[in-house]
Amino acid sequence: MRPEASSGPARAGWRLLGFGLALALWEAIGRSGLWGDSFPALSAIASAYDTPARRELLLRALGRTGGAAALGLLIGALVSAFLVCAAHLVTRLHEGIDSLSTTIHAIPTIAFAPILILLAGPDWTPVVLSAFAAYFPIMVAFDSGLKFAPRAPADLASVFGASPLRSFLRVRLPAALPSFVDGLRMAAPGAVIGAALGEWFGAPRGLGVIIISSLQNVRIPQLWAAALLCVACSLSAYVLLSVLHRWAQRRYAW
Amino acid sequence: MIGQPAAGGAPASPGSSAPLVRVEGVGKSFPLGRKGRLQALADISLEMSAGELVAVIGPSGCGKSTLLRIIAGLEAPDAGQVQIGGRSADEVSATHRLGVAFQDHALLPWLTVAQNIALPYRLAGRPVDADRVARLAAMVGLADFVHSRPRELSGGMRQRVSIARAIVLEPELLLLDEPFGALDLVTRRLLNQEMQNVWATLGTTTLLITHSVEEAVLLADRVIVMAARPGRIHGQCDIPLPRPRDRAVSGTMEFLRLVQTVTVLLDEASAASAAASGPGA
Numbered sequence: 001m002r003p004e005a006s007s008g009p010a011r012a013g014w015r016l017l018g019f020g021l022a023l024a025l026w027e028a029i030g031r032s033g034l035w036g037d038s039f040p041a042l043s044a045i046a047s048a049y050d051t052p053a054r055r056e057l058l059l060r061a062l063g064r065t066g067g068a069a070a071l072g073l074l075i076g077a078l079v080s081a082f083l084v085c086a087a088h089l090v091t092r093l094h095e096g097i098d099s100l101s102t103t104i105h106a107i108p109t110i111a112f113a114p115i116l117i118l119l120a121g122p123d124w125t126p127v128v129l130s131a132f133a134a135y136f137p138i139m140v141a142f143d144s145g146l147k148f149a150p151r152a153p154a155d156l157a158s159v160f161g162a163s164p165l166r167s168f169l170r171v172r173l174p175a176a177l178p179s180f181v182d183g184l185r186m187a188a189p190g191a192v193i194g195a196a197l198g199e200w201f202g203a204p205r206g207l208g209v210i211i212i213s214s215l216q217n218v219r220i221p222q223l224w225a226a227a228l229l230c231v232a233c234s235l236s237a238y239v240l241l242s243v244l245h246r247w248a249q250r251r252y253a254w
Numbered sequence: 255m256i257g258q259p260a261a262g263g264a265p266a267s268p269g270s271s272a273p274l275v276r277v278e279g280v281g282k283s284f285p286l287g288r289k290g291r292l293q294a295l296a297d298i299s300l301e302m303s304a305g306e307l308v309a310v311i312g313p314s315g316c317g318k319s320t321l322l323r324i325i326a327g328l329e330a331p332d333a334g335q336v337q338i339g340g341r342s343a344d345e346v347s348a349t350h351r352l353g354v355a356f357q358d359h360a361l362l363p364w365l366t367v368a369q370n371i372a373l374p375y376r377l378a379g380r381p382v383d384a385d386r387v388a389r390l391a392a393m394v395g396l397a398d399f400v401h402s403r404p405r406e407l408s409g410g411m412r413q414r415v416s417i418a419r420a421i422v423l424e425p426e427l428l429l430l431d432e433p434f435g436a437l438d439l440v441t442r443r444l445l446n447q448e449m450q451n452v453w454a455t456l457g458t459t460t461l462l463i464t465h466s467v468e469e470a471v472l473l474a475d476r477v478i479v480m481a482a483r484p485g486r487i488h489g490q491c492d493i494p495l496p497r498p499r500d501r502a503v504s505g506t507m508e509f510l511r512l513v514q515t516v517t518v519l520l521d522e523a524s525a526a527s528a529a530a531s532g533p534g535a
Contacts, residue, residue, distance in 0.1 A: 152360035159326050160423070161350040162377035170376055174364055252364050 040221050048225035058210065062229045065126070065207040068195040069188075069233065072130020076191065077184055079131065080139040088146050089168060098143075105136040109194070113201045126198030126206060133194030138183035145179020146172060150254045178248040185245050188237035196230050207233075273301035274459050275325065275427060279334035281484075282320055293484035294320045298334070300478060300487065302427075307453060307460040309470035309477045311516065313524045317485025318463045322431050325461065326354055338427055346426060350378040353425030353458070357432040359416040361404040367391060368400040371418045378423065390418040393452060410441035417449065421456060428460040435465060446472055447501065454498055467520060471512045472499055479519040482527035489519045 023042060030041025049055050083101065087094040109129060116125045153175055157167035199208025207226045214223035280298040283291040295317045302308050310318050323329040325336050327343030338346045346352050353374075361370045368387055375382040391400050394414035404412055413433055420428055434442045446469055453460060453473075464470050470477045474493050481488040493512055495503060503509050 152356055152358060153362065155323075155326075155328050155356070156354070156360050156373075157377055158328060159347055159352050159354040159429075160374045160377040161347040161352070163379070166377055166379060170373070171362065174362070254363065 038220055040224060044221045045224045045228065048219075048222045054222075058207075058225060058229060061205060061207045061210050061226065062233060064205045065192065065195050065199065065230065066233050068126040068198065068206065069130050069192040069237070072127045072132075072195055073134045073184065073188060073191040073237075075127065075131040076134030076187060077138050077180075080135045080142060080183070081180070084139055084142045084146065085168075085173075087143070088172070089164065101136065101139055104132075109133070109197060113198065116198075117201050122202040122204060125201055126195040126203050126208065129198035130191040130194035133190040134187040137187040137190065138180065141183030141186065142176060142180040145176035145182075149175050153254070174252055175254060177252045178245065181241065181245045181248045185238060185241035188241055189234035192230055192234040192237065274304040274306075274339055275300075275302035275461070276337045277301070277321075277325065277334070278337075280321070280324060280331045280336065281333035282317070282324060282329065282331050295324075295331075296484035296486050298485070298487060302459055302461065304459055305457045306476065307462065307474050309462045309464055309474035310480060311464055311467060311470050311477060311520060312480030312485075312488070313482050313520070313527050314465075315485075316480040316482035316523070316527065318480055319431055320485065321480075322429050322461060322463050325427075326352060326429050350374065350380075350423050351426040353420035353423065353428045355413070355416040355420040355428075355430050355433045357435045359404075359412045359433075361412055361415055361419075363404050366401050366403055367396055367407070367415050370404065370415050371422055373419055374423045386422065390422055393455070394418045394448060408441075410437050410445060413437060413445060414448065417445075417452065421452065421458060424456070425458060428458045430460060430462045432463050432465065434469065442466075442469070443501070449473060450497075450499060467513050467516045468504065471495075471509060471516060472504060477516050479516065479523050481523035481530075483530035488523035488526060491516050491519060 027042045029035060030039055030044060049058065083097050087097040109132065113125065113129060116128055120128050149172060153171040154167065157171045162170065196206065196208035196211065199206035200212050203209055207230050210226040211223055211230075214220070214226065277298055277300045280295055281293070282295040283293045286292040298317075298321060300308075310321065312318055320329060324331050325338075325343060327336075327347050336343055338352075343352070362373065365373065368384075368391060371390055372382045372384075372387045388397070388400070391397050394417060396411060396414055396418070399407065399411065404415070407415070417430075417433060420430070434445050437445065450473060462470070462473060471493055476490060476492050478490045479488045480486065491512065495506075495508060495512070
């Protein structure tokens with residue numbers, strides 16, 4: 001027998017209960033010292049926010065990292081959109097763009113980040129690394145949206161005598177918009193991690209800087225506080241883009 | 255009245271002058287896994303006069319939709335050729351003189367009814383004739399829904415939008431691929447009647463693919479019956495019923511006789527198809 005689907009509030013209640021239990025478990029493990037000093041209790045991590053100066057430091061760093069991630073996501077999205085549109089408008093380019101993008105994505109970030117510091121400077125390295133982390137998932141999702149779109153719209157454009165460009169702009173591109181936004185949603189957490197990682201390599205401010213300095217100074221609760229802010233930033237972006245994706249799906253999907 | 259064309263013969267409207275559509279010896283096959291190829295169509299020839307409405311009927315899988323896609327220029331035939339007014343389908347669609355309505359209506363969900371009807375103007379890069387769009391919306395009974403989006407419409411309403419969109423550029427040839435196939439009987443009858451009114455107003459040469467014998471006889475000047483394995487023309491039946499044809503026509507002896515005639519042809523085509531796909535076929 002299939003279990004009955006629970007209602008919205010009931011589902012939210014179960015989710016909240018599960019989240020609360022996970023936090024309680026974290027607190028218990030931290031307090032017991034089961035996993036050592038590197039896994040502090042949540043109450044200890046909260047102490048990293050207990051003075052206005054610390055709070056301001058962390059929130060300013062969050063703004064910095066969030067800003068770099070947002071800019072990186074935007075650049076990654078624009079680059080992906082340009083490459084995918086070019087690949088679908090000039091089909092001979094498709095395979096080349098696909099291979100090149102996959103190869104670039106396969107290069108370990110850690111390998112070229114130090115070089116980026118020299119090329120882009122410490123202020124722009126987080127943005128560039130964030131864009132690097134973001135472009136590939138957006139590209140894959142957008143490309144699939146265009147490649148595996150239903151045949152009917154393209155047929156329609158063809159019978160009505162549309163040029164390839166008009167067919168692309170009027171019919172295929174809007175139909176692939178939900179896939180593009182889906183790619184943005186998937187790329188958002190990666191963009192935040194990319195920005196934080198970029199800050200490791202000599203950026204003046206940001207959560208990545210706090211994480212690395214906390215690590216070097218063995219300020220474990222502060223390290224966790226900064227890491228949790230990264231998680232919160234990623235999840236917020238994911239949730240916001242999920243809302244946008246639902247809207248795009250309702251309006252543009254076949 | 256009833257024809258059993260010889261192989262490669264071209265069923266044509268009696269007394270017609272130069273045909274608008276000429277399909278000559280068209281064949282088409284598709285890859286079928288490791289087994290080789292499936293012959294979807296073999297040696298199809300037919301002609302359509304200007305202003306004629308021809309219905310194509312046949313068992314499932316006989317290649318009706320493939321034939322329509324070839325005439326529309328969406329598939330290239332392996333053999334033979336299609337000419338519309340002496341030009342290829344690609345040349346005709348490049349001048350925006352083909353109209354098409356698919357069974358699944360293919361309306362763009364992000365556009366309103368008026369924008370969907372006007373889509374061929376946009377695709378052709380022409381300025382939208384808003385008056386014509388409004389007139390067509392009214393003609394298909396959707397004057398009050400021009401600002402609605404497809405998801406807000408019933409299946410029948412969506413299909414009406416699809417038909418209005420197909421005729422907005424006054425096509426030389428209108429191709430209808432089972433446009434009423436997914437609708438309930440009541441809506442289907444209503445749309446059949448509306449289609450007759452539209453067709454009487456415009457007189458566009460039309461190829462209608464359908465599964466319904468009654469619909470074919472009610473709407474068409476001529477019904478072509480196809481058999482399967484491979485898809486081929488089995489026979490044809492002229493429909494000399496006077497126009498306009500309202501629902502009362504469907505109760506006349508002549509209508510019932512024509513339905514019976516087409517049904518017999520269809521049964522023969524189905525039997526021939528079954529024999530062709532049987533053991534040793």
